[in-house]
Amino acid sequence: MVKIEAKSLEDAYLQAAHELSCSVTELDIVVIQQPKKKILGMLGKNAIIVANCKVKVQSQLKDNPTVPSVSAKKSSTVEPVTDHKNEAGVEKVSETLTPIPASEAQENRESKSNTSLSIKTILPEFLSKKEDKTKSSFEVTKKVNKVIDNFFEDKPTSKDITTTVKNEVNDLFEKLCLSLNAVEVSAYDDTTLLIEFSGEDAALLIGKEGYRYKALSYMLFNWINSKYKMQLRLEIAEFLKNQEESVARYLMAIYDEIDAEGNSQTKVLDGVLIQIALQLLRERYHNKYVAIRSTRDGGKYIIINDYNKY
Numbered sequence: 001m002v003k004i005e006a007k008s009l010e011d012a013y014l015q016a017a018h019e020l021s022c023s024v025t026e027l028d029i030v031v032i033q034q035p036k037k038k039i040l041g042m043l044g045k046n047a048i049i050v051a052n053c054k055v056k057v058q059s060q061l062k063d064n065p066t067v068p069s070v071s072a073k074k075s076s077t078v079e080p081v082t083d084h085k086n087e088a089g090v091e092k093v094s095e096t097l098t099p100i101p102a103s104e105a106q107e108n109r110e111s112k113s114n115t116s117l118s119i120k121t122i123l124p125e126f127l128s129k130k131e132d133k134t135k136s137s138f139e140v141t142k143k144v145n146k147v148i149d150n151f152f153e154d155k156p157t158s159k160d161i162t163t164t165v166k167n168e169v170n171d172l173f174e175k176l177c178l179s180l181n182a183v184e185v186s187a188y189d190d191t192t193l194l195i196e197f198s199g200e201d202a203a204l205l206i207g208k209e210g211y212r213y214k215a216l217s218y219m220l221f222n223w224i225n226s227k228y229k230m231q232l233r234l235e236i237a238e239f240l241k242n243q244e245e246s247v248a249r250y251l252m253a254i255y256d257e258i259d260a261e262g263n264s265q266t267k268v269l270d271g272v273l274i275q276i277a278l279q280l281l282r283e284r285y286h287n288k289y290v291a292i293r294s295t296r297d298g299g300k301y302i303i304i305n306d307y308n309k310y
Contacts, residue, residue: 001050001051001052002016002019002020002050002051002052003032003048003049003050004016004019004048004049004050004051005046005047005048006046006047007035007046007047008035008047009031009034009035009047009049011047012047012048012049012051013027013029013049013051016029016049016051020051020052020053021053022053026053026054027051027052027053027054028051028052028053028054029049029050029051030049030050030051031047031048031049032048032049032050033045033046033047033048034047035047156228158187158190159187161193161228161230162185162186162187162193165185165193165195165224165228166183166184166185169183169185169195169220170182170183173197178199178201178204178205179199179200179201180197180198180199180200180201180202181197181198181199181202183195183196183197184196184198188233191230191231192230192231192232192233193224193228193230193231193232193233194233194235195220195232195233195234195235196235196236197234197235197236197237198237202236202237203236203237205236205237206236206237206239209270210239210243210271210272213234213236213239213271213272214271214272216234216236217232217234217272220232220234221234240272243272243273243276244276246273247269247273247276247277247280248280250266250277251266251277251280251281254266254281254304255284258285258288258304262305262306263303263304263305263306264303264304265293265301265302265303265304266301266302267301268295268299268300268301269300269301269302270299270300274292274300274301274302277302278290278292278302281302281304285304287307288304288305288306288307289303289304289305289306289307290302290303290304291303
């Protein structure tokens with residue numbers, strides 16, 4: 001049994017046949033590793049095989065093991081020569097081949113059988129070690145391929161993202177039974193998209209106490225953020241503008257309390273109101289600790305304090 005490594009399976013077969021001194025058709029072959037071409041000059045793999053020459057056992061030896069393996073006798077005797085040759089000292093020569101005993105023939109067959117079965121004994125251990133190396137090599141190859149794909153991938157620009165989102169959002173809402181104007185999508189800043197809904201039925205997308213607005217904002221944000229890694233600013237029939245003005249009026253009293261005492265907290269705010277208030281407070285008091293806290297009932301409010309107290 002031999003282990004062969006070559007650039008291709010064909011070369012490995014030929015090399016195994018040469019080393020075992022037999023024909024390729026007489027080989028018992030197990031392919032350990034398929035060859036793989038190189039990518040950018042690296043990550044190539046050679047073919048690896050384990051081969052053994054098939055053992056041919058005569059059917060007569062199986063049926064009757066007592067029959068000698070060599071049954072033919074070659075007997076060659078020099079006939080008596082003329083008297084003058086005998087006088088010259090030429091002696092008779094007798095050459096005989098004797099049969100091989102049955103026990104010795106049986107030992108030869110067992111030896112060949114053990115040789116042919118040794119591949120089955122060694123192969124499982126060899127494959128188990130090879131499997132670990134193959135898995136490790138596969139993981140490295142997968143990571144390298146991912147890096148290469150990401151390197152050559154063209155990243156969309158902000159203009160491309162805006163155009164794509166606008167087309168897809170309009171395609172979606174054209175199928176609804178609502179009277180809406182074309183949805184406008186623009187870049188609010190480098191990391192945020194502004195999506196604006198308007199039209200006769202736009203207010204229906206807001207819902208009572210803004211519950212539809214929250215649901216639509218949640219769905220659009222998850223799509224845009226997961227696909228384009230951007231934030232969302234959703235405006236429906238000036239709903240967001242009105243909410244911002246309402247929060248700004250409410251925060252006037254909070255501003256006065258913070259300026260006088262150095263700390264304060266808001267009432268429980270819901271949905272988009274808490275985000276608007278958080279943004280306005282952090283813009284005004286960037287040197288203070290401004291954070292959202294939760295009540296036992298799940299409500300949310302904002303606290304404003306000095307950093308050295310936390």
